[in-house]
Amino acid sequence: MLIVKDIKKNYENKQVLKGVSFQLKKGESFGLLGPNGAGKSTLIGIMTGLIRAASGTVTIGGKDLNKETKHAQQLIGIVPQEIALYLHLTAKENLMFWWRMYGLKGKELKSRVQETLELIGLEDRANDKVKVFSGGMKRRVNIGCAILHRPKLLIMDEPTVGIDPQSRNHILETVKTLNSEGMTMIYTSHYMEEVEYLCERMAIMDHGSIIAMGDQRELSELVENQREIIFTIKCEHGQNEIDRVRQYIHEYDPIKEIVVQGNQIKIFDQHPQQLLSRLIQGVTALNVQIISAEIVEPNLENVFLYLTSKKLRD
Structure with a gap:
């Protein structure tokens, strides 16, 4: 369904994408992760034809995006990170507007709009103006506009940012349903x-490259010899305690990767049990109170932190 081959992109003197390549099979669900500034948004812009790559090719459903731009774009649905709706129109009117923008018309209009409203769970609010909707409801209409023409490839960029848990769950179930179809x-x-x-x-x-790719098991195997130790510290004097503990760990082993999140310190190690007992003794000797200390088996977040050494929102 999608072939991304050796995509490169420069902005002024900075290389934003450094030869990105991957392929997706029909019906596959693919996660694209990376810290801010990794190049994800630029890559999405190139895959949708909104940004032109310096070199490389994107093929969607057999259509070369550079040579058959319009035909390739007709196969795509895009849910942007920002709300892309007309707030003074109703939910139904927004869907009808985008239906016509896709160049679609005829008998299907009414039934397709109704199907989409039901799928996003807003059939009872179809005639309400979008400006009165909650953030979660707006994002559901946003998704409705992207799937109205039943695209072969749906690209969703942060579709659940800043919304309530109910809308978030509804969006996740909608995505799951569309993929299962x-x-x-x-x-x-x-x-x-x-x-x-x-x-x-x-x-x-x-940094503009894909540094790891695979399913959850394959990615977890990349850090199978690394376990995460999480210290939660009682901070009575702002960052003072955190700084002291971080300095102690650095002096203990300068090579250790240390990630700080709030009042938590995260460390990766091949032999966490041995290290944990030593660190507890050392931190306690600093007169710093440990609220909790635990060893966590690798999951996707552990893999991400280990490979990028960054919090996701750095």
Whole structure:
């Protein structure tokens, strides 16, 4: 369904994409992960024909995006990170507008709009103006506009940012349903549990390159000899305690990868049991109170942090 081959892109003197390549089978659900600045948004722009690559090719459903742009784009649905709706129109009117923008018309209009409203769970709010909707409801209409023409490839860029849990669950179930019906998907999110739930395979990007790709088992095997130790510290003096513990760990072993999230310190190690007992003694000697200390088996977030050494929103 999708072939991305050796995509490169420069902005001024900076190389944003450094030869990105991957392929998707028909009906596959694919997660695209990476810290901010990794190149995900630029890659999505190139895959949808909104940005032109410096070199490389994108083929969608057998159509070369550079040579058959219009035909290739007709196969795509895009759910952008920002809301792309006319707020003064109703949910139904927004769908009808985009139906016509896709160049579609005729008898299917009424039934397809109704089907889409039911799929996104807004059939009872069809005639309400979008401006009165909650953030979650707007995002559901956003998805409706992208799937109205039943695209072969659906690209979703952070579709659940800043919404309530109910709308988030509804969106995830909608995505799951569409994929089960054969729609190929690319899903980007800063919520690892969403990607784990929805995607069969995923790629992790950093600094303009794909640094790892595979299913959850294959990615976990990349860090199978690394376990995560998580210290939760009681911070009575701002970052003072965290800084002291981080300095102690660095002096203990300068090579250790240390990730700080709030009042938590995360460390990767091949022999976590041995290290944990030593660190507890050392941290306690600093007169720093440990709220909890645990060893966590590798999951997708562990893999991400280990490979990029960054929090997802750095």
